[in-house]
Amino acid sequence: MMRFSTLLKHPSDWMTGHDAETSVVVTSRVRLARNLKCVPFPGWAKKGRRGEVFSHLKGLLQELPVMSEGFAHELSDLDSLQKQVLVERHLISREQAARSEGSGSVVNRKQTLSLMINEEDHLRIQAIRPSLQLHEAYELALSVDKFLEDKIDYAFHPKWGFLTACPTNLGTGMRASSMLHLPGLVLSDQIGQVLKGIGKLGLAVRGLYGEGTESLGNLYQISNQSTLGESETQILSRLTKVIGDVARYELQARAKLLEDDPLMVQDHIGRATGILTFARIITSKEALTHLSMLRLGSDLGILPESLLEICDRLFMETQPAHLQWRAGRKLPPDIRDAMRAQMIREQLQPALPAAINISDSEK
Amino acid sequence: MKCDLCEEKATVFYTQVTNGKMKKTALCESCAQKQGVTDPNGLLMADQLMGMPLAQKVAETPDFLKEGAAAVCPSCQFSLEDYRKVGRLGCGDCYLAFGAEIEQRLSTLHKGLEHSGRAPSGLLELELKRSLIDRLNNDLEKAIASEDYEAAATIRDELQLATKNLSEEESQL
Ligand SMILES: [Zn+2]
């Protein structure tokens, strides 16, 4: 079985190989909520019962070839930092991190499949693919679902579909979402309108980081709200179409910005490059904001293409728990900010043009 | 900043767009958890959050709509009161026990009221067999009513076979 450290040393399968395909739609995720028949939902089951469900499901999941040599742990075996790292990687939910006994995480080696046992539901099957590949992510999650349905009885009702702890997930139990990088729509002040438009279609949008309308790093998540009354394919097709449209608007907005005000675009990207290359102290908020501009610069051909993947990795690895895990201990915020700045400088240096890559005099 | 639902300090913030309206919400940790907001993939129930806490909202439900809703789920002992408080259920059977009350909430959450997605493979066949039996029973009544005894005999044979099939299948589950 894979150790926690091994899991973290390897980048997720969907985090590598980033190119034009992932320039707007970074990732696609599908999650299926499933419960066992005649067993109380995790939030209401007694501790012993939850433990039984965990062992049973974990055992079955490990029989799956795709899960072999994966990661499988009860959350109570992990310390708070490790749990936080899994949350930052989107492998478990914040809600699950707060649960303890009988709740666990099973992740395959490539980190394309992440199964949460005894989160709000007995099982949540989550599959993740790079770029806009919702149908493919669904197929992947479905393969696990089909494997399990022959071995266990799901809580299912012909009229209501898959029965879930919360009625918001009832029916297909499916939540599909894509993460989009939308700096062009933000810089051109069109984001509000686009978000409103998406909302009118009955889909949910939210900023991935940050509060209020601002989304740090210009990263947004678009997902379906309704899980009952439509088939999985209908939901996925509708979502794919809307996300494809949004991606097109984003590319148009970028092209128009470059045409109308190239200096403004270059200034944003240049300033972000300057700060990230020279800062010695940087908060995660500031890092997200500037990394987003670097990513844009890479997409637009202003900065090297290889930066795209570096930015995506830094988005994740500069988050507080990842930094502390790397340091091997808990750190106060000011130390983290210094470590974050150093890490960013080190990772960016090989990829940035020599002209702006002024060497570190103190070294 | 205070939590939108109680007096605690808000620590969870997010924006959601529903039906064309942008809504900013600030919640404390425990309210956020109750609303399922902390799950990055969870659904944010804008309609629920935009108005008032769920408990209050449900309390205003007219009495006649609550008929058929049990006070406690016979399978898991989870109570309707708990559901009103936390918006979650105790087990799959709770849906049957509290069906009347859950159903009125479904229309505000979903596109439809009936599942049209996939079913676990075994269950789907089971459903088809059940509906076949219903249909054969109907046909049989009609045949008898119209005194077509020859047809009735054929249908009765089919019905016997289908029933035997179904009970074998059910005993395997
Ligand atoms: Zn609160």
Ligand SMILES: [Zn+2]
């Ligand atoms: Zn129940």
